[in-house]
Amino acid sequence: MNIFKNALTTLSLLLTLGSGAVMAQVKPLDAGKALDPMSPEVHTIKLGMANAYLLKTATPVLIDVGGAKDMPALVEGLKAQGLRPQDIALVVLTHGHADHVGLAAAFKQMGRAKIVLGEGDVPMARAGDHGTLAPQNFTARMLDRFAIDPRFQAFEPDIIVTSELDLSPWGVRGKAVVMPGHTPGSLVVLLDGRRAVVGDIILGGYLGGAIRPQHAGQHYFQADVPRNEDNIARLMKQGVETFYLGHGGPVTRKSVADAFPIAAATASSK
Numbered sequence: 001m002n003i004f005k006n007a008l009t010t011l012s013l014l015l016t017l018g019s020g021a022v023m024a025q026v027k028p029l030d031a032g033k034a035l036d037p038m039s040p041e042v043h044t045i046k047l048g049m050a051n052a053y054l055l056k057t058a059t060p061v062l063i064d065v066g067g068a069k070d071m072p073a074l075v076e077g078l079k080a081q082g083l084r085p086q087d088i089a090l091v092v093l094t095h096g097h098a099d100h101v102g103l104a105a106a107f108k109q110m111g112r113a114k115i116v117l118g119e120g121d122v123p124m125a126r127a128g129d130h131g132t133l134a135p136q137n138f139t140a141r142m143l144d145r146f147a148i149d150p151r152f153q154a155f156e157p158d159i160i161v162t163s164e165l166d167l168s169p170w171g172v173r174g175k176a177v178v179m180p181g182h183t184p185g186s187l188v189v190l191l192d193g194r195r196a197v198v199g200d201i202i203l204g205g206y207l208g209g210a211i212r213p214q215h216a217g218q219h220y221f222q223a224d225v226p227r228n229e230d231n232i233a234r235l236m237k238q239g240v241e242t243f244y245l246g247h248g249g250p251v252t253r254k255s256v257a258d259a260f261p262i263a264a265a266t267a268s269s270k
């Protein structure tokens with residue numbers, strides 16, 4: 001009887017120790033990840049048409065700046081995080097369309113932020129005009145005709161990305177990677193392997209994200225559809241789980257796989 005009781009005590013002790021050991025292994029790792037200052041949270045700032053994203057580090061990084069009329073909304077969004085536009089150290093532009101780069105010139109004039117753009121979109125920045133878009137459907141043709149002004153205040157990027165830019169000097173474990181497709185110079189910001197800010201490579205929901213924003217789909221305009229599909233496959237292949245979008249979103253890997261089955265199949269086959 002005593003032996004039996006002892007065995008039970010030993011067993012429960014082992015179980016306790018065992019679970020304790022597991023806890024000890026998991027807890028510090030999780031806590032460490034959450035506290036990793038190099039993997040900041042992605043703060044969404046909703047603007048008139050597009051989203052901007054803030055990575056709040058000691059040298060704050062802003063991804064996209066919205067259209068020419070978005071300064072009040074951007075000021076509000078930054079204020080909610082205790083920042084002002086002049087505190088931003090780096091502005092990464094996912095691409096050169098007017099609804100994403102409209103305030104780039106204004107940020108340059110503030111004097112602190114360095115402006116980052118993919119090489120292929122530099123002609124748009126210098127012209128202050130994103131030119132003709134390639135509509136993918138009827139809604140897109142209507143938008144292009146009546147709702148989108150291609151012009152914005154021209155600017156000269158401080159950093160022109162030809163392949164990729166390491167963001168660690170700005171306190172972020174991640175990089176801006178050139179992925180032409182939506183535009184010739186589209187950039188994707190890849191964070192710690194699992195999160196990506198992809199601009200207009202994918203569209204969230206309908207009517208610019210007003211309806212079902214968490215539903216991934218094809219954007220209204222794509223300069224090069226097969227190449228864009230390839231980008232999505234590449235991002236899935238790299239293990240991205242959460243996609244932050246230029247309009248609507250964020251969307252999950254599953255939603256992206258449902259919307260882009262060819263890309264998903266490519267990602268799992270290569």
Ligand SMILES: [Zn+2]
Binds near residue numbers: 095097182200
């Ligand atoms: Zn765009």
